[in-house]
Amino acid sequence: MTTYIIRRLLLVIPVLFIVATVTFFLMHNVPGGPFTMDRPLPPAVQRNLNHKYHLDKPVWEQYLLYLRDVLHGDFGESFAQRGRSVASIIKHEFKPTAQLGIAAFLVAAVVGITLGATAAFNQNGPIDYLCVFFSTIGASFPSFIIAAFLIILFVVKLHWFKQLGWGDLRHDVLPVISLAFLPASYISRITRASVLEVIRQDYVRTARAKGLREIAVDLRHVLRNSLIPILTLLGPILAGLLSGSFIIEYVFSIPGIGRETVDSIFNRDYGVIMGTTLFYAFLIVIANLVVDILYAAVDPRIRYS
Amino acid sequence: MRQKSRALLTMGGLLTAAALAMACGSSNNANKNNTANNAAKPSAVASAAASAAASAAAPGTAAAKPSAAAASPAAQATNQRPADAAPPDQQKLTVRLAAEPEFLDPQQSEFEQDIAVEHLLFRGLFVFDKDGNLVPALATEIPTKENGGISADGLTYTIHMKTGQKFSNGDPITAQTMEYTLKRELDPKVAGSYAGFYYDIVGGQAYSTALGTKDKPKNPTDQELQQLRDAVAVKALDDTTLQVKLTAPSGSFLDRLAIWGAYPADKNVIDKFGDKAYDPANLVGNGPYILKEYAAKDHITLVANPNYTLDPKPIIQTLTIRLIDDSSQAFNAWKNGELDETDVPGASAQQVFNDPNLSKLVIKFPEQSTRGIEFNLTQKPFDNPKVRMAIAKAVDRNALAQVVFQGTVQPGATWLPPGLPGYDKANEDIQKYDPAAAKQLLADAGYPNGQGFPVTKIILTQSPTNQNLFDFLSKQLKDNLNITIQADIVDGKTRSQRYTNRQFELFWGGWIGDYPNADDWTNDLWTTGGTTNKPGYSNPQFDQCVKQAMQEADQKKAATLYAQCDKIMLQDAALAVMDHDLRVNIFQPKVKGVVPALTDAGWAGEALFESVYIAKQ
Numbered sequence: 001m002t003t004y005i006i007r008r009l010l011l012v013i014p015v016l017f018i019v020a021t022v023t024f025f026l027m028h029n030v031p032g033g034p035f036t037m038d039r040p041l042p043p044a045v046q047r048n049l050n051h052k053y054h055l056d057k058p059v060w061e062q063y064l065l066y067l068r069d070v071l072h073g074d075f076g077e078s079f080a081q082r083g084r085s086v087a088s089i090i091k092h093e094f095k096p097t098a099q100l101g102i103a104a105f106l107v108a109a110v111v112g113i114t115l116g117a118t119a120a121f122n123q124n125g126p127i128d129y130l131c132v133f134f135s136t137i138g139a140s141f142p143s144f145i146i147a148a149f150l151i152i153l154f155v156v157k158l159h160w161f162k163q164l165g166w167g168d169l170r171h172d173v174l175p176v177i178s179l180a181f182l183p184a185s186y187i188s189r190i191t192r193a194s195v196l197e198v199i200r201q202d203y204v205r206t207a208r209a210k211g212l213r214e215i216a217v218d219l220r221h222v223l224r225n226s227l228i229p230i231l232t233l234l235g236p237i238l239a240g241l242l243s244g245s246f247i248i249e250y251v252f253s254i255p256g257i258g259r260e261t262v263d264s265i266f267n268r269d270y271g272v273i274m275g276t277t278l279f280y281a282f283l284i285v286i287a288n289l290v291v292d293i294l295y296a297a298v299d300p301r302i303r304y305s
Numbered sequence: 306m307r308q309k310s311r312a313l314l315t316m317g318g319l320l321t322a323a324a325l326a327m328a329c330g331s332s333n334n335a336n337k338n339n340t341a342n343n344a345a346k347p348s349a350v351a352s353a354a355a356s357a358a359a360s361a362a363a364p365g366t367a368a369a370k371p372s373a374a375a376a377s378p379a380a381q382a383t384n385q386r387p388a389d390a391a392p393p394d395q396q397k398l399t400v401r402l403a404a405e406p407e408f409l410d411p412q413q414s415e416f417e418q419d420i421a422v423e424h425l426l427f428r429g430l431f432v433f434d435k436d437g438n439l440v441p442a443l444a445t446e447i448p449t450k451e452n453g454g455i456s457a458d459g460l461t462y463t464i465h466m467k468t469g470q471k472f473s474n475g476d477p478i479t480a481q482t483m484e485y486t487l488k489r490e491l492d493p494k495v496a497g498s499y500a501g502f503y504y505d506i507v508g509g510q511a512y513s514t515a516l517g518t519k520d521k522p523k524n525p526t527d528q529e530l531q532q533l534r535d536a537v538a539v540k541a542l543d544d545t546t547l548q549v550k551l552t553a554p555s556g557s558f559l560d561r562l563a564i565w566g567a568y569p570a571d572k573n574v575i576d577k578f579g580d581k582a583y584d585p586a587n588l589v590g591n592g593p594y595i596l597k598e599y600a601a602k603d604h605i606t607l608v609a610n611p612n613y614t615l616d617p618k619p620i621i622q623t624l625t626i627r628l629i630d631d632s633s634q635a636f637n638a639w640k641n642g643e644l645d646e647t648d649v650p651g652a653s654a655q656q657v658f659n660d661p662n663l664s665k666l667v668i669k670f671p672e673q674s675t676r677g678i679e680f681n682l683t684q685k686p687f688d689n690p691k692v693r694m695a696i697a698k699a700v701d702r703n704a705l706a707q708v709v710f711q712g713t714v715q716p717g718a719t720w721l722p723p724g725l726p727g728y729d730k731a732n733e734d735i736q737k738y739d740p741a742a743a744k745q746l747l748a749d750a751g752y753p754n755g756q757g758f759p760v761t762k763i764i765l766t767q768s769p770t771n772q773n774l775f776d777f778l779s780k781q782l783k784d785n786l787n788i789t790i791q792a793d794i795v796d797g798k799t800r801s802q803r804y805t806n807r808q809f810e811l812f813w814g815g816w817i818g819d820y821p822n823a824d825d826w827t828n829d830l831w832t833t834g835g836t837t838n839k840p841g842y843s844n845p846q847f848d849q850c851v852k853q854a855m856q857e858a859d860q861k862k863a864a865t866l867y868a869q870c871d872k873i874m875l876q877d878a879a880l881a882v883m884d885h886d887l888r889v890n891i892f893q894p895k896v897k898g899v900v901p902a903l904t905d906a907g908w909a910g911e912a913l914f915e916s917v918y919i920a921k922q
């Protein structure tokens with residue numbers, strides 16, 4: 001198992017290298033640069049700017065310089081927020097995104113699994129219908145529509161919460177709920193289907209026949225065995241939530257990395273584009289690894305050589 | 306199936322509650338970059354020459370900087386507090402900026418949001434009053450030929466500065482400071498975007514272009530650069546006298562000394578911190594406010610500068626600038642009391658204007674802006690002036706302003722906007738809406754009833770308003786001229802790139818003025834071979850007219866000449882002018898004393914912010 005983990009971790013390096021290369025050359029091939037302005041600059045001024053930020057060198061040379069800097073831990077500086085290093089931008093802006101992402105993840109996982117499992121245990125009961133209804137709504141409504149609903153009701157009409165910013169309860173509840181809706185609906189769906197399948201298995205009937213209390217049957221046998229398909233979902237969901245939701249961060253004015261990723265592309269902020277892309281790639285690789293390890297933990301039949 | 310697993314449900318419910326509580330109990334706002342009160346710390350105020358282009362966030366407009374100052378009411382000049390002002394501890398204001406400043410270095414700034422904040426952190430030699438006239442700030446008086454400030458031949462400027470002026474950290478501001486500032490603006494290593502505005506200083510262009518261009522780069526040694534710098538004709542004759550020599554007389558040079566490019570730079574701070582001199586922790590200015598806190602992408606906090614050496618002193622003690630992308634969300638926040646000021650979003654404009662209570666709180670004020678359909682004049686079919694004029698006459702501007710922009714713009718048909726010297730109402734008739742005349746012109750050009758006219762594309766950025774704009778324009782051109790246009794939707798940078806490289810047929814663009822002189826609107830922009838003349842307009846008559854107007858010493862005569870230049874351009878239909886943008890802000894009822902000015906770059910009244918106050922409630 002340990003060798004497996006080490007091998008997977010070593011794979012991170014070539015993955016990131018490929019991501020970096022493809023992104024770098026794609027980025028430089030898109031029209032416009034960080035200093036392309038609405039008002040065209042006189043050629044001498046354009047030259048001064050490009051020279052100052054080393055953009056006048058050929059692309060392959062800039063690429064090699066970038067690689068060299070990255071290997072020394074220097075991810076460069078931002079053009080759109082001059083004077084701030086890419087590393088510090090990511091470090092600062094990841095914090096609210098991570099808080100938002102983890103909170104939304106926990107809410108989605110708990111609500112989703114609870115609702116889905118309860119629905120499955122009470123199939124065709126009222127909870128079941130609620131679960132199906134909820135998961136359909138959650139999957140059909142984009143997060144910003146849900147956000148708009150919540151804002152109109154809770155901010156503008158009731159004044160219970162504040163809309164813009166991040167940091168305390170009054171600011172945080174609505175973005176977390178808006179973000180959690182979609183993953184919660186998916187998770188509840190999958191949970192319900194998975195539990196329904198497991199609950200019909202022979203070994204569950206055996207466990208009951210052996211005289212186990214229902215709750216023990218439900219938790220130890222049914223849920224545990226239903227978890228694999230749910231786990232498949234949870235890993236990428238967490239990675240996706242951690243990389244930030246641009247829409248939610250935009251609507252609620254949260255200074256997070258989701259917004260930064262999209263903004264940097266619009267601004268052609270090369271250093272930040274590279275930094276956020278590499279960061280996201282890294283998160284996905286790690287999330288996939290964690291899911292695979294959890295598989296092994298949950299299902300003893302799965303073993304990695 | 307067995308009994309309901311109530312336990313499961315309750316457990317789930319408890320866990321959810323716990324998760325929510327955990328998530329929401331997160332610590333109060335990360336990333337506050339708490340800048341200690343800069344009064345004590347030395348920091349360099351680098352104010353390189355003004356950047357050439359201030360890019361506003363507005364789609365479809367070529368960015369330029371508005372600049373006209375509003376006059377302060379008499380009470381301000383005497384530092385008298387208005388009778389209904391709340392006590393000082395309640396003088397707090399929260400405003401909205403749509404985009405984050407790039408860098409608060411006046412010599413490198415080009416975006417409106419940067420300039421808006423710099424209006425509060427710095428004061429230059431002169432300031433514009435609300436009517437766009439120059440008023441002395443660091444200078445003692447406005448130099449003129451009569452008082453000897455300008456030489457008889459118009460080439461030498463001698464500016465006297467007030468004594469006792471200081472940066473917020475106590476460093477003195479002298480003529481040497483201003484010499485350093487202007488040279489910094491022209492320094493090719495600083496790469497100020499507005500350096501081009503100071504090329505008429507003797508030696509200025511040579512210094513700024515010392516590195517050559519992309520096609521013909523040069524590599525001067527440090528010694529050569531120093532020589533070029535010393536050759537720039539800006540000299541401190543003594544501590545309070547600054548002398549500048551120009552290559553040609555100009556009616557707008559003093560205006561250009563009043564804009565951000567010439568905001569004083571503190572050499573001590575720049576020498577000490579280098580590139581980091583304008584980081585929030587180090588930044589030092591001389592304006593009515595100092596930077597207290599800079600939370601990236603979230604908000605900026607300014608507090609009144611206790612060492613402000615000019616008058617009047619500001620009344621608002623704490624100004625919080627919140628950085629909010631989306632105007633609809635900002636408006637919700639305003640309704641919720643989280644903001645004291647915001648922009649009225651286009652979608653809500655009609656509703657706000659018609660509401661008896663809200664409409665009283667709105668301030669609608671012209672920006673120095675003109676917008677319209679620009680053409681690529683170097684290729685068919687728009688190389689034909691009849692075609693261009695046909696398009697100009699085929700669009701109903703009044704309907705455009707109402708239907709697409711909900712009354713947040715002012716319809717117009719002149720390049721020079723109302724309020725700018727050189728604007729002539731009579732010129733509005735040249736491109737007036739006249740569908741019959743438009744049809745005739747198109748037929749005269751060889752496309753009767755649009756027959757044979759190619760399908761052309763107009764470049765726009767992605768936004769709901771631009772979608773409406775395109776729908777409107779394409780329908781008008783179809784109905785009135787029977788020609789078809791298509792939308793070429795691209796993102797902001799691609800749009801700028803296409804414009805710079807002249808890769809367009811039609812373009813929704815325009816201009817925002819940097820200072821209230823028409824040379825900013827004509828020279829290099831529409832003159833033959835101008836570096837910023839991307840449409841490719843060329844008319845020697847126009848060139849001659851502009852040259853004459855620029856050299857005219859009498860500003861009134863110059864204005865008449867500029868009106869003639871405008872007429873030539875409009876008759877050639879160099880572009881099809883459509884409207885002038887308005888700034889539409891809404892304020893909480895407790896905010897008083899707002900004096901909007903054409904120089905405002907962020908929100909109404911910010912260029913002359915000393916007059917704003919919170920009223921007693």
